[in-house]
Amino acid sequence: MIIQDFIQILATNISGGAANSSLSILLLIFGLLLIIGIIYFVFKMYEQSKPPVESIVLIAVLTAIATVGRLLLVSIPSVNLASFIIIMVGVVIGKEEGFLVGALTALVTSFFGGLGEWTIFQMLAWGLMGASAGYLTSKFDSIPFRLIFGFVWGFLYGWITDISALFFAGSTIEISQYFAIVIAGLTYDLTHGVSNAILLAILYNWFKKIFERVKDKYLPNIISSNT
Amino acid sequence: MELTRIHPLVYLIYYFIMIVFAFIIRDPYFLLSFLILILVLISLQGISSELKNIMKLFLPLSILIIILNPLLNKQGVHKIYLFKNFFITYEAFAFGVLMSLALLIVILIFSSYNRSVTYQDMLYIFSKRLPVISMVIVMALRFVPLINSRTIEIQKLNKLKSNGVEINLENSNDDNNLEEFDSNISNIESSSNSKFLAKLNSSKKFHKIREESKVIGKIMAVTVSWSLEESMFTAKSMKARGYNAYNRTSYLSYDYSLADIFFLLLIIFTVSIVTAGFMQGYGIINIYPSFDFSFSDLPLNIYYFAFIIFLLPLIYLEIKERLLWH
Numbered sequence: 390m391i392i393q394d395f396i397q398i399l400a401t402n403i404s405g406g407a408a409n410s411s412l413s414i415l416l417l418i419f420g421l422l423l424i425i426g427i428i429y430f431v432f433k434m435y436e437q438s439k440p441p442v443e444s445i446v447l448i449a450v451l452t453a454i455a456t457v458g459r460l461l462l463v464s465i466p467s468v469n470l471a472s473f474i475i476i477m478v479g480v481v482i483g484k485e486e487g488f489l490v491g492a493l494t495a496l497v498t499s500f501f502g503g504l505g506e507w508t509i510f511q512m513l514a515w516g517l518m519g520a521s522a523g524y525l526t527s528k529f530d531s532i533p534f535r536l537i538f539g540f541v542w543g544f545l546y547g548w549i550t551d552i553s554a555l556f557f558a559g560s561t562i563e564i565s566q567y568f569a570i571v572i573a574g575l576t577y578d579l580t581h582g583v584s585n586a587i588l589l590a591i592l593y594n595w596f597k598k599i600f601e602r603v604k605d606k607y608l609p610n611i612i613s614s615n616t
Numbered sequence: 617m618e619l620t621r622i623h624p625l626v627y628l629i630y631y632f633i634m635i636v637f638a639f640i641i642r643d644p645y646f647l648l649s650f651l652i653l654i655l656v657l658i659s660l661q662g663i664s665s666e667l668k669n670i671m672k673l674f675l676p677l678s679i680l681i682i683i684l685n686p687l688l689n690k691q692g693v694h695k696i697y698l699f700k701n702f703f704i705t706y707e708a709f710a711f712g713v714l715m716s717l718a719l720l721i722v723i724l725i726f727s728s729y730n731r732s733v734t735y736q737d738m739l740y741i742f743s744k745r746l747p748v749i750s751m752v753i754v755m756a757l758r759f760v761p762l763i764n765s766r767t768i769e770i771q772k773l774n775k776l777k778s779n780g781v782e783i784n785l786e787n788s789n790d791d792n793n794l795e796e797f798d799s800n801i802s803n804i805e806s807s808s809n810s811k812f813l814a815k816l817n818s819s820k821k822f823h824k825i826r827e828e829s830k831v832i833g834k835i836m837a838v839t840v841s842w843s844l845e846e847s848m849f850t851a852k853s854m855k856a857r858g859y860n861a862y863n864r865t866s867y868l869s870y871d872y873s874l875a876d877i878f879f880l881l882l883i884i885f886t887v888s889i890v891t892a893g894f895m896q897g898y899g900i901i902n903i904y905p906s907f908d909f910s911f912s913d914l915p916l917n918i919y920y921f922a923f924i925i926f927l928l929p930l931i932y933l934e935i936k937e938r939l940l941w942h
Contacts, residue, residue: 418636432749440748442859443851449752450847453759454840457767460760470836493749497756500735505726506635556639556722569684592833599837603844607851 417556421506424513431488431516443607448489451478455494460501469581471498472542473588475515476522481600484523491515507553514549518542532590539589543582547574622933623876624737630883631729634927637890638721643899645915646923647717653927654724660934661731670723678716685712693906707907732930740868747864759843767839774835879929886926893919 451474458470471494479487495511521542528534551570641647658664685708692707735757743750893899898919901909 418639429746432746436746436748442855443848445748445752446755446847446851446854447844449755450759450763450843452752452756453763454843456756456760457763457839458836460764461767474840489752493752493756497753497760500757501760504730506722565688566685569688573680573684587829591829592837595833595837596840599841599844602841603848607848 421509424509428492428509428512428516431485431492435485435489444486447482447603447608448486448493451482451486451490452493452497455490456497456501459494459498469584470588472515472518472539472546472581472585473592475519476539476542476585476589477593477596477600479519479522480526480529481597482604484520487519487523488516489519491517491519505553506556507550510550510553514546517549518546529593535589535593536586539585539587540582543580543585544578547571547578547581621870621873621875622879623870623872624733624741626876626879627729627733627737628741630879630930631725631733633883633887634725635722637923638718638725640894641718641899642714643901643915644714644909644911646899646920647714647721649920649924650927651717651721651724653924653931654721654728657927657931657934658724658728660931660938661728663727663731666727670727674716674720674723678719681716681719682709682712685709685715710907710909728930736868740866740870743864743866751864759847763839763843766842767835770835770838770842774831882929883926886922889922890919890926893917893922899923 455471455474455478458474461470475487475491475494478490492512492515495508495515499505499508499511522529522538525534525538529538548571551567551574554570555567638650641650658667686704689708689711690703690705692705694706695703696706696709697703739750739753742753890899896919898915898917901907
């Protein structure tokens with residue numbers, strides 16, 4: 390009952406008088422199209438930079454590795470090797486590659502596990518995960534930062550993908566419904582965040598070495614170095 | 617099948633509109649007929665065996681929605697008191713049921729979509745606008761089983777090694793990395809709260825998890841470095857054979873046929889009628905503040921029939937295919 394009261398207080402406070410703060414489904418569909426536009430724009434930017442063969446193959450193989458990491462542990466849904474690989478790509482190879490590998494991993498995984506409107510939100514969430522790791526490269530040498538980054542992204546990923554469930558809310562959407570979904574997925578997000586943080590803390594140096602070796606050996610002038 | 621081959625872009629538009637309809641429509645009659653027709657389509661497409669898996673995913677989710685929505689949402693006129701001061705509203709309950717019905721419809725539409733449009737068709741649509749990205753996707757799809765088999769191979773090797781079979785490797789960089797891995801763990805242990813970790817260390821379960829994570833990390837690292845090295849040879853080979861010298865052509869090719877045009881015209885015609893119905897409130901029922909719906913008022917209007925006709929063409933095509941092949 391305590392949890393129930395808490396949820397109710399939270400819901401009423403944030404939706405602020407419920408009925409007034411309803412937004413229409415059309416807004417959500419517009420948002421969906423906007424996200425597709427953003428992803429398309431990044432893809433197009435990559436196309437127009439005339440990438441060399443090495444870069445194309447590298448992105449393909451990293452996407453495949455992340456997909457295998459996702460599919461191998463599909464029985465434990467929240468332990469997510471894919472997130473770890475995507476963050477590492479963002480850190481070592483670059484923010485654009487991080488976004489591409491993240492977005493494409495979601496797409497390729499959906500070819501195996503089934504396509505849905507949630508795929509687009511997964512693409513956005515994983516893409517942003519890789520890109521943000523690319524922007525914060527310099528801070529990744531400290532262990533506390535890695536722990537916090539992995540943990541926070543576990544939750545952010547869950548929250549972004551939860552938006553896709555709102556489409557079933559009909560012509561009016563209440564913010565309280567979103568909170569219900571978020572609370573329902575709390576344990577999932579928690580284990581995702583914790584496993585992310587542990588993997589980043591323990592395996593970071595080892596994988597950084599592997600990725601940097603490939604980057605230095607085969608892509609010396611192609612990808613602008615972030616570090 | 618030439619006769620029922622529809623351009624993938626037409627399929628894409630059709631399914632997209634179906635999903636938008638499933639999001640918008642809240643009239644129980646519309647939703648129920650939608651569900652029935654989709655179920656007919658799925659059984660004709662021969663994926664009714666998948667239905668069991670879908671229900672496994674769907675049932676807990678729908679129960680959660682039906683329970684959570686009345687608890688969180690107190691709008692509505694008709695109150696139902698469960699305890700002294702604790703009530704749920706009839707409207708919120710009805711809303712939860714309709715919402716989970718819509719969820720089921722969308723899941724079914726997607727499974728039907730995955731059947732009608734293969735990923736190769738999808739890539740065909742992509743490849744005109746985004747040739748490089750679709751190339752990356754094709755390559756990634758090819759790499760996935762390869763990397764998977766490599767992972768299994770490394771797992772087998774690792775098992776042999778841990779069982780005491782000696783394998784002479786030329787360079788043993790792995791061991792250095794493993795030492796570093798151990799020192800990493802001890803670094804973390806010393807930097808954070810030691811009392812808690814000392815307790816953890818003493819427990820056998822934690823020790824086991826630690827050993828297992830070490831093995832998973834090792835397998836992952838070997839797979840990644842192996843695959844990256846190999847992929848660079850692939851890239852060199854592609855370069856040597858002149859990739860990017862010409863524009864690539866697609867493996868599949870589609871032309872717009874007369875059937876596509878009929879299909880599109882039908883979609884445009886029915887969708888415009890149904891949309892006009894939405895404007896006047898047919899198909900969209902206001903649930904809050906008061907849900908006044910009775911099963912006796914049948915929706916016998918042109919908008920409802922247009923909606924049914926909109927859902928029929930794929931069923932028609934499937935039946936026609938059955939008859940032709942019989």
